Amino acid sequence: MAKNSSLASVQHKSVQHKQSFRLDKESIRAAAKEVDDGAVTDGYRGNRQEVLAMLNDALATELLCVLRYKRHYYTAKGMENESVKAEFLQHAQQEQEHADKIAERIVQLNGEPDFNPATLSRRSHAEYDESHGIKEMIRANLVEERVAIEAYRQMIERIGDGDPTTRHMLVQIMAQEEEHADDMADLLNL
CATH class of the missing domain: 1.20.1260.10 (Ferritin, core subunit, four-helix bundle)
Structure with missing residues (x-):
């Protein structure tokens, strides 16, 4: 029973982690409009x-x-x-x-x-x-x-x-x- 509980906890944390990540689309789009650097973005x-x-x-x-x-x-x-x-x-x-x-x-x-x-x-x-x-x-x-x-x-x-x-x-x-x-x-x- 403890194994199933641990597995469920890990799966729940994994789902939580995946759900909590959000791209900041507006910042990415704003930075991407600075085209002078071609393929090199601010994240380089x-x-x-x-x-x-x-x-x-x-x-x-x-x-x-x-x-x-x-x-x-x-x-x-x-x-x-x-x-x-x-x-x-x-x-x-x-x-x-x-x-x-x-x-x-x-x-x-x-x-x-x-x-x-x-x-x-x-x-x-x-x-x-x-x-x-x-x-x-x-x-x-x-x-x-x-x-x-x-x-x-x-x-x-x-x-x-x-x-x-x-x-x-x-x-x-x-x-x-x-x-x-x-x-x-x-x-x-x-």
């Missing part, structure tokens, strides 16, 4: 300048990764490496998608994506690679994927709950970078 709790700086560095990283994978795709030699080349090309395309998402988010936060090629390498977490052997290319890509994973992990941790949209995007990108690292590790072990 992130440090926008810091987030924009992190995102521009991540953008540089993704762009450099596109270039590295493209170079490896075009310079890898041998019919036996066609499947590896296809993997490089697929990763280059996915890294470009990451760059596009990041640039879009920068604009949503009222920033400007930095595509300046003169500063790309300096701002990137990853490094460019000019290896010639297929194993060296794979190893270089694995190392740089691991660098990207750790950089994203640290950014996600730093952002915390202050910017859930950016955090969610970075978690998705990091998950794909982990898949890339797995792919490169598998190729390295062939």
